[in-house]
Amino acid sequence: MSMLLAICNLGRILTREGREMAEIKLRGLRKSYGGHEVIRGVDIDIADGEFCVFVGPSGCGKSTLLRMVAGLEDITDGTLEIGGQRVNEAQPRDRGVAMVFQNYAIFPHMSVRENMAFGLTIAHASKAEKAAKVQRAAEILQMEHLLDRRPSQLSGGQRQRVAIGRAITRNPGVFLFDEPLSNLDAALRMDMRMEIGKLHKQLGTTMIYVTHDQVEAMTLADKIIVLRDGQVMQAGAPMELYQNPVNRFVAGFLGAPSMNFLDVEIVAADNETAKVARPSMDPIVVPTRGRRFVPGARAVLGLRPQHISACAPDQGVLHGQVTLTERLGSETVVDLVMQDGKNVIAAFGEDKEFERGQRVDLIFAPEQAHLFEEES
Amino acid sequence: MRSSLTSANREGWAFALPGIVLIFAFIITPFILAFGFSLTNQRLISPNPTRYVGLENYQQMLGLAFVTLDAKQDPNGKVATDPSGHPEFPPLRTITRNADTPQYRGMQEWFRWETGTQAHLVIARDVVFWKALVNTCLFVLIVAPVQAGLALGLALLINQKLRGITLFRTIYFMPVVVSIVVVSLLWRFIYDGHDGLLNNMLAGLSFGHFHPVDWLGNPHTALGSIMVMSIWQAVGFHMVIWLSGLQTISPTLYEAAAIEGSSSWQTFRYVTWPGLRHTAVLVLIVITMQSFALFSQIDVMTKGGPLDSTQTLVFQAVQRGYGLQDIAGGSTISVILFVIVLSISLLQRWLTRER
Ligand SMILES: Nc1ncnc2c1ncn2[C@@H]1O[C@H](COP(=O)(O)OP(=O)(O)O)[C@@H](O)[C@H]1O
Ligand SMILES: [Mg+2]
Numbered sequence: 258m259s260m261l262l263a264i265c266n267l268g269r270i271l272t273r274e275g276r277e278m279a280e281i282k283l284r285g286l287r288k289s290y291g292g293h294e295v296i297r298g299v300d301i302d303i304a305d306g307e308f309c310v311f312v313g314p315s316g317c318g319k320s321t322l323l324r325m326v327a328g329l330e331d332i333t334d335g336t337l338e339i340g341g342q343r344v345n346e347a348q349p350r351d352r353g354v355a356m357v358f359q360n361y362a363i364f365p366h367m368s369v370r371e372n373m374a375f376g377l378t379i380a381h382a383s384k385a386e387k388a389a390k391v392q393r394a395a396e397i398l399q400m401e402h403l404l405d406r407r408p409s410q411l412s413g414g415q416r417q418r419v420a421i422g423r424a425i426t427r428n429p430g431v432f433l434f435d436e437p438l439s440n441l442d443a444a445l446r447m448d449m450r451m452e453i454g455k456l457h458k459q460l461g462t463t464m465i466y467v468t469h470d471q472v473e474a475m476t477l478a479d480k481i482i483v484l485r486d487g488q489v490m491q492a493g494a495p496m497e498l499y500q501n502p503v504n505r506f507v508a509g510f511l512g513a514p515s516m517n518f519l520d521v522e523i524v525a526a527d528n529e530t531a532k533v534a535r536p537s538m539d540p541i542v543v544p545t546r547g548r549r550f551v552p553g554a555r556a557v558l559g560l561r562p563q564h565i566s567a568c569a570p571d572q573g574v575l576h577g578q579v580t581l582t583e584r585l586g587s588e589t590v591v592d593l594v595m596q597d598g599k600n601v602i603a604a605f606g607e608d609k610e611f612e613r614g615q616r617v618d619l620i621f622a623p624e625q626a627h628l629f630e631e632e633s
Numbered sequence: 634m635r636s637s638l639t640s641a642n643r644e645g646w647a648f649a650l651p652g653i654v655l656i657f658a659f660i661i662t663p664f665i666l667a668f669g670f671s672l673t674n675q676r677l678i679s680p681n682p683t684r685y686v687g688l689e690n691y692q693q694m695l696g697l698a699f700v701t702l703d704a705k706q707d708p709n710g711k712v713a714t715d716p717s718g719h720p721e722f723p724p725l726r727t728i729t730r731n732a733d734t735p736q737y738r739g740m741q742e743w744f745r746w747e748t749g750t751q752a753h754l755v756i757a758r759d760v761v762f763w764k765a766l767v768n769t770c771l772f773v774l775i776v777a778p779v780q781a782g783l784a785l786g787l788a789l790l791i792n793q794k795l796r797g798i799t800l801f802r803t804i805y806f807m808p809v810v811v812s813i814v815v816v817s818l819l820w821r822f823i824y825d826g827h828d829g830l831l832n833n834m835l836a837g838l839s840f841g842h843f844h845p846v847d848w849l850g851n852p853h854t855a856l857g858s859i860m861v862m863s864i865w866q867a868v869g870f871h872m873v874i875w876l877s878g879l880q881t882i883s884p885t886l887y888e889a890a891a892i893e894g895s896s897s898w899q900t901f902r903y904v905t906w907p908g909l910r911h912t913a914v915l916v917l918i919v920i921t922m923q924s925f926a927l928f929s930q931i932d933v934m935t936k937g938g939p940l941d942s943t944q945t946l947v948f949q950a951v952q953r954g955y956g957l958q959d960i961a962g963g964s965t966i967s968v969i970l971f972v973i974v975l976s977i978s979l980l981q982r983w984l985t986r987e988r
Contacts, residue, residue, distance in 0.1 A: 327888075328891075329888050329892070349892045356892045360885055366907040366908075366910075379890075379894050420889075423893070
């Protein structure tokens, strides 16, 4: 308990040490390689102290965007402001950022201590200052016993901790993380994820975190930016995005297992609801959440697996046969195939046994369903 | 008990066999022969039978002594001087042909320095050998660091992502693929004392104030000229080795350094140079060995002259063995060179070992 307090105190001391306000503004940011545009007009606001996660599928431009903030990539067009200053042309070192890379990027020939003190060595800091700052960072990351090791004597998680320690000792205005956990195994990934969350609570520094993993995004972020093909799809708090995705892409990206999408036909529509149907599903009325649909048009119905539940035989709106069951103990994920061959995944919040080929009837609460325009 | 290496791996040995045969035929056997010859008085062609002489060749080659001569005095005990007031010393043969000092018999002056009325002389049984040894060491001491440094500089320049950079790589590498004999011939024209390219260029740059120098004909400039040419010729080769070392360094290390605020010099010091450790050991050892083997340039350009100012160990070994038909002498030089290069390589490895 007292140790926990001590750590919290350290965090507070660290944050007070003359760090600059670091809110970040991206305005119409663009990046082209040759003629090929990979970032296509991005506007993002990140408040001071906010934990912002860029999430999106591989190749959507997350790293490129982060590297533009860091100063490792030139900005083709648009404005980047850090702490109210336009920094488009500023050198990385003048932006007050620290970065943690996927492959750690720690110096193999230096000890852990030297690695963590690197930024201070570069700035010609005194020995005493280096020792004190490294000691504090090591305490925060609980790695004091590793300080004299070489990187080759560390595990992947410990190496990533060294890289984070190197970032902490510089006391930057902004932390940038580029998929820092992708090279770690699953168990370690969860531990480190929690540690990074705690670190943000302790330091209160602005952080931008890039990941393709929606779990990391959901658990860590104050604000999630969902990217696709170099454009922002949606920005907002994790639950906001989870509950009100603006389009099918965002809806499918957040949440696991991912949302079911069923092609439906609009039978009737008014301002707030629409009645939809498909051959293998009984007609049902769902909310339109401000989107407009005309009767006869095609649309996509989105159902989260968790919102589907089993019901008494011959009732419900969806009927399928079990093809695969995954029993996780606290949850049972079932893959069902409906009469028309379409697959639906349902996740039941308890342990249940199903047999392959067993017929299951399903219902869902219509107010939890999402209706999207059909994508072109 | 047969080890698995010899029994279970017959195909492996079969594949290695041609290499082993070649190494034995052209490296190990000649070395053992050379070591054997160096203990005899073997000549290329001779009517007399070969005789075992022990270490006599080595004593002859390495024999060195230090003597002091007092200035000549006139009968009154006054120091005799030449017209310019410089003290006069007796000739060396008063010692080397003196029955009282048989240990100096046959030795010749290598160099001397004078203090007041005394002259201090270093005399050697084989002055040419010593000159060759010193020239070779001088060549290595200057060429190894300069060539390695220049090659590293070029590699750093070439390693940038610029348009058309491969053209420069090709240009710098070109002298390497041209035979050293051809390069030496070309540079003989460049260094020519009357109408050479270098003299013409220097004259042009200084608006005619520069007096032409016979670069290869002057004992003060000959070795230096050969060094410059040798550095130019092989720098591209070592540049490529450095380049391969540079490209093994992860680009994210440079990015991490840039974000931490590292200057170019600091990046070189903390990222590049430590990443080149193994390459540096390789480059240094290769350059040292190549420099000790200096021969073709000498053979084509100066033949050891003028005044033995460009004698080198390998050139001497060849000249004695085949020019003077003194196989024993040539072998002795080869063995001495082998010992020197081996010791230096071991020393370099020890100095640059992993700590
Ligand atoms: N140096 C480069 N030259 C050309 N194209 C690049 C370069 N770097 C990235 N790209 C392209 O930009 C897109 C986004 O890349 P990146 O930001 O690395 O994606 P992410 O990190 O989201 O997986 C990809 O299509 C990639 O091919
Ligand atoms: Mg990436």
